[in-house]
Amino acid sequence: MGIGQAIMSGYRNCADFSGRTGVDEYWHFARFTQVATFGLGLCIAYVTVRSQSQWMQSMASLSEGGTVALEKPSLARIALIGTLAVLAVSVPLWSCAVRRLHDTGRSAWHYVGPPLVALSLLALAYAAFVPPGVSPVQALAVLFTPIWLYEPRLLLGFVAFAVLTIWMRSSLHRKLREPSQPGPNPYGPPPSEVPQ
Incomplete structure (x- = not known):
């Protein structure tokens, strides 16, 4: 095509x-x-x-x-x-x-799941590392200033989040590059057999 x-x-x-x-x-x-x-x-x-x-x-x-x-x-x-x-x-x-x-042969959860996991981890990191009384906007502003370089826990959380995100994206790309399953599967006939 x-x-x-x-x-x-x-x-x-x-x-x-x-x-x-x-x-x-x-x-x-x-x-x-x-x-x-x-x-x-x-x-x-x-x-x-x-x-x-x-x-x-x-x-x-x-x-x-x-x-x-x-x-x-x-x-x-x-x-x-x-x-x-x-x-x-x-x-x-x-x-x-x-x-x-x-x-x-995979469901849509393989596409939707990684962003949900990433957002969940981001919410957990916010709950664990941001002191009480700090608004989400203030916490987000910290990421765009050099202050987070001086706080090891924030830096560690940022690096862990980045590594996890890269791993999930590369896993998704690997799944999207795989060849088609031959013949029909639970989601329908192969794309070559579907009339256009």
């Missing part, structure tokens, strides 16, 4: 989490979504920076004696559009990955 056919099939079956998808179809569609997500990120960054810079220029001209300033840009609107665009790319990829796991 070619890239164009994989993209069409991925969007045609974007809400179908049943059935099977072949190796080529999944990886062509995954590559397309990576490129599309990168492009969407660049577009969103460009729009955000441009709208902010135009507002800042209008404020500077106002301080120099100008009479009109632009309204401050609404980042919430840009964030909403970006979120919808990312979902338009991500949901079809999720359904394609679930169908790919079905093709190897």
